[in-house]
Amino acid sequence: MGDIAKGALGGAWTLLVGWILPTALNLALFFLTVAPSLQGLAPLNRLRPATGGGTALLFLTGSLLLGLVANAGQNPLYRLLEGYLLWPAVAYEAGCRRSRRAKAALADRLSLLRLERREREAGELPPEDAERLTRLREQPHTERAARRDRRRTAAQRALVHERLARYPIADDQIAPTRLGNAIRRFEEYGHDRYRLDTQVLWNELTGCVPDQVRRQVEIARTSVDFFVALLYGHAVVCFLAVLTLATAHPDTSMLWSTVVVLVLLVPVWYRSAVTSTDEWAAAVRAMVNIGRKPLADALGLKLPDQLAKEREMWTMVSRLSRIPYHERASALDRYRAAGEGGPT
Structure with missing residues (x-):
């Protein structure tokens, strides 16, 4: 029961720090710099709480919901920064x-x-x-x-x-981007060293490694998530500040100051995200190095004692998981462990 609670709290911590906290920071920035210029808009006046407790509740609820939405959409958010999505x-x-x-x-x-x-x-x-x-x-x-x-x-x-x-x-x-390269370097690590396609076998690999190693990967990614969420939040607040300049009574100096500061901070957070991938890469490298044998055991395979043969085995395992079955896949039989259909 304690292990289940620890795992749940660990997952909540990565979500909180990686996505909800930076969302809360950006929402607070919006309330402090942009929202005062929107006081004359009737729809927003109806949504504004009448008490301080209501304002705090609105802030916490908004941070939680927006953070969860950002977490759910993290794949396209990452792919855009990596250069894979919406790039001509x-x-x-x-x-x-x-x-x-x-x-x-x-x-x-x-x-x-x-x-x-x-x-x-x-x-x-x-x-x-x-x-x-x-x-x-x-x-x-x-x-x-x-x-x-x-x-x-x-x-x-x-x-x-x-x-x-x-x-x-x-x-x-x-x-095409620095973040894309920084992430791609450890995505290809398993294939380059052992011909183990971690992109295809990621769930199997994370299910076999020790909890501490898997936790290291999650924590290391949390730092990158934080800066990515902060970056996107700044971009949204900056966009809303520009739109607010067209309202009836904008605080022009505050809005333009906000736009300038956020435009200057976005590259800083991007570079911080790139730098933070170093720890993520080290954690994934450790997971591949340590998790190969448990993964082979879980798949009913015996890890060869020669690196060349191991690379051949992982090539066939990765291919078997990635493409439809072919009779040539039976060559994997010579690596099957005793009791799993292999030699005794």
Whole structure:
């Protein structure tokens, strides 16, 4: 009974912090900055509570309902920021090209610093590495960035590694936005390392890992949810503030100040959401690494002792879950555990 209560409270906490709290903050911002200019509108006057207790109840109810609605619609909200929803094909391709260039530029900066360090330590590089070092030094943008990197400390240069790590390994997995790439990098982690398609087998995987690992993933995502909800709420309040400027008696200075401040804050929350994906990515990575064996056991499979064979097994499992059954799927029989139709 205690475990059930703990699980329910844990789920409520992620919902509260991830969606209801930022919704409440945005609703409070609306009441403080935009609502006073709407006092002359008759429909809103009828909805306005007559007492302070009624106002508090309206605020709490509105925060709860709007937060639940935002939570229910989180998939399209995320997909819009990731670049998958409502993006024209031209904008999508342009964003992907820009992301590939940014990833390549970061990789070149790190390669230049690494080759220069090896050159200092060894005194001379192999011909292939020496040629690559010369080519990188001849690139104006790379050399200009490297001059700044050389003056930085090791901890500061590690931030460049973090920025590069927020991109998927494979270029064909690149998304048009920074948030899309930051999320896509851990969506492809299981497939890149083990050929385990976590997008297809997500429910099976989360059902097999220890509760602590699954909880880490939920908590890590809550931080990203918070900034995403805050960002969208700011956009809505900003839009309502612009519309309110057309009313009969708007507080022009307050409304324009609100619009300017929110427009400046939206990129901050977006960047914060991107940065917060680092912990989410680490939690998903841990879940894949730790959950592979329990998942194989739950599926009646025996995890091979060789990585190449394990990758082959997960390829067949992922394919079996993703596409209709084919007779070739019987090749998975050699990985079935004893008592599950496999060899004894």
